[in-house]
Amino acid sequence: MLSSTPNLEDNMMTHEKLSDGGDIPMIGLGTAGLQGDKCEQATKWALEIGYRHIDSAWAYRNQPAIATAIKQTGIQREDLFITSKVWRDYLSYEKALRQCNEILDQLQMDYIDLLLTHWPCNANVRSAKGPENVVPLEETLAAFNEIHRVGKVKHIGVSNYS
Template sequence: MIYKKLSNGVEIPMIGFGTFKIPNDQTAKAVKNAINAGYRHIDTAAIYRNEIGVGKGIKESHVAREEIFLTTKCWNDDQGYQKALDAFEQSCQRLQTNYIDLFLIHWPKPLNSETWKAFEELYQQGRIRAIGVSNFHQHHFEDLMKTAKIKPMINQVEYTPRLTQKPLKTFLETQGVAMESWSPLMRGKIADIELLQTLSKKYGKTVVQIVIRWNIDTGVIVIPKSVTSERIKENFDIFDFSLSLDDIEAINQLNKNARTGSDPDNFDF
């Protein structure tokens, strides 16, 4: 496993298992498959409506809870001090745990500084090992910092060869905030990119493995999702190679500032 040390010293596995769009009744099986394949980091969210399945999958895997890095997120309707505290407890209940490794504000709008106050308190009480945000542009981050006492440790954003987020990535690096990428496989569309097919032949790895490795080799935590057990294994089989600096740069050049998902400034609430 490759870990990244967060600003507070907590270590997060650089590859995790994404669970967006996995129906709750299929989630326990998928999570167990992932843990059996070696994943020790699971990403969910209250809005995915599969936290119960995630909790069940972790329990049934018989791997100790402390060995799993578990992320969940506070949904937009739960922004605000008391609502965020309540949402946290509800997520813990569904996940069958009394602590969360990483709790994220899912989207910056409506940005509510009281939400972050609740996060800071839960962090200081030891209920959350690391606190962070998701889908924050630099200006959202700067707004939050006007009232924050504790700087977010992670920003989870879309990051793909077509959306390399260079200015945001550089900003986060200067702030000591780790970047984590969602929809790293462009929800499956990554396979069409010609350069990645060439690199796939060169390294003897699949296009998806090349892209997962590009995330890790550029310092970005990555959380690919799959319900297919062969793909779950394939996506984790990325520890026996790394990309050359030239190939990393060639992938960086594929950037078109093109999003697969929503732009946080135009997200429809």
């Protein structure tokens, strides 16, 4: 633990109740733009000062570094809330299932607390092109519901939807 950094867990890590009775830490570490050693160190520092919610995504390509940082801290999996996202080009039934498994492998975890679709609409995400394949919402929901049913995720939702 960093000796000069206070443990913020008791003061700032409040939780919000979810509709199913679960809860989510109100403050989390967003890892977009963090890569390699910088991601690993930032994640480790955040966990050491009391953060328990880590937000990542398959598209960030940093989940192995997050897994390493978590392992180094020794914090138990059940004490963490991990969010990840399936990229918008992988929202078909089979691709969503496959990408969820990749996420779990990269994070070295058995389940994700919150799995989101990442930019599921025709949004401008630093490019002029839309998703490669437009997938009916029902197909994506069927995949996410199956992922939830088998226990690979606790909660499902959307990110950056407009």
